[in-house]
Amino acid sequence: MSVQPIQSGTQSPANSALAASVRARIRAGIWTSHTSGLADQHVQGNVVILPEAQANDFLRFCQQNPKPCPLLAVSEPGQYLLPTLGQQVDIRTDVPRYRVWQHGQLTDEPTDIASIWRDDLVTFIIGCSFSFEQALLEAGLPLRHVEQGRNVAMFRSSIATNAVGPFHGPMVVSMRPFKPAAAIRAIQITSRFPQVHGSPVHVGLPHLIGIHDLSRPDYGDAAEVRDDELPVFWACGVTPQAVVAQAKPDFCITHAPGAMLITDLLNHQLASF
Known part of the structure; x- marks a missing residue:
């Protein structure tokens, strides 16, 4: 190879x-x-x-x-x-x-x-x-962790990966909060980048993918999700660590x-x- x-x-x-x-x-x-x-x-x-x-x-x-x-x-x-x-x-x-x-x-x-x-x-x-974040910023969509100089929040979800040989486990997801209209735009933009995770795997209602406390990420830094915002979750390359x-x-x-x-x-x- x-x-x-x-x-x-x-x-x-x-x-x-x-x-x-x-x-x-x-x-x-x-x-x-x-x-x-x-x-x-x-x-x-x-x-x-x-x-x-x-x-x-x-x-x-x-x-x-x-x-x-x-x-x-x-x-x-x-x-x-x-x-x-x-x-x-x-x-x-x-x-x-x-x-x-x-x-x-x-x-x-x-x-x-x-x-x-x-x-x-x-x-x-x-x-x-991180590669699609530039496109989001260029479209005028704010990223709270970038504004605050922090790492993105990442969580072990209940979404199972497809097992191969000894390798199996939960999908890790990264979370970015957006207002609803901005979330729709973020989905459109990131769908253009399948080689860096592409579109989100889940929007809103984090408990449906096994995440019960957004203030306690498994990796990275917590990001506030305000009352008028939705948490948007993308598949994450930290998955191999899980x-x-x-x-x-x-x-x-x-x-x-x-x-x-x-x-x-x-x-x-x-x-x-």
């Missing part, structure tokens, strides 16, 4: 330089937090790294669950440079914070995984909803929620129309 983005395109030196400069700050350990709002024109990716023995099952899991796990790239075993996603992108150093899992248990949250890299590891880059907890592979590395890989690809290139 060679590293291939789902959709690429010609990058201008200025655009590439911006993304590369942000990655350089991350690689140097200057930035170790969430990446919402950083290089906001650029595609950001969720990260899952698994031993080759589990990689084929996880690849099929992603194919069977394209809403929460839209694949942007898959590497060859042991390949840590991802050249088609950006200049000198190194998956070992270019994510602000990682999570290391052993037998389904979170054991570490390092900012660099070079010391634990193995020749049998396969990297999966999965589309992130799946890893269920599958309990011997070894797995993911990104910390909200701490994404920033690529040289541009968000508008992922629009389907």
